[in-house]
Amino acid sequence: MEILEVEFELQVVNKELAFFNCNKKVSGVIHATESGKPTVVLDGCYLLGNFHCTHCAIKAIGLLAAKITDCESAGFGSYRSYKLDYSEKIFQAIH
Template sequence: MKNSPLIWRGFLHPEFKTGELMEILKIEMNLKTVNKSIALFNCEKKVSGVIHSNSTGETTVILDGGYVLGKFDCPHCAVTAISLLIVKIREGEKTGYGNYQKHKQTFMEQAFVTVH
């Protein structure tokens, strides 16, 4: 198996302190390369958007709808941020805050009505 950048290999995220229990979660992310600096992503059919890397290595993640998730030092950091976002969405759905997809659809319908 080729070394995939989406597989965590012995990495302890800085948010976890030594001695704390850590849960390993599986996240499905599809990446499609458009060109040398742009890739499209869809993470668990909940969050999608564009990953843009410039010549200096700085990487920007733009979610569908135009929201900028952030600017990162490298593509790996960007993928990590997208993964953590999915984990937070999952936690929100489990605690009863509703389904992210329904929220997004309702928001877009209201925005469409406001514009037209």
């Protein structure tokens, strides 16, 4: 069993929408539908997924942030740099 510690900031906008930032590495929006099944959209319009409950959504965000930290520690570079490089390539391909 491994214990992971993450810093999680949550700003509630209304009963359906909240902004989050996890470990200053992953940020986005949690949208809670009337059915109670939240959807998580990461910055850059990446869909992390639809979840059974809010607890499951927050757990998935935390695990993603932990994996990003592990990859950065292993020397693979930062996720933010990857996103910028990817976005530039997509932008060039469109134009």
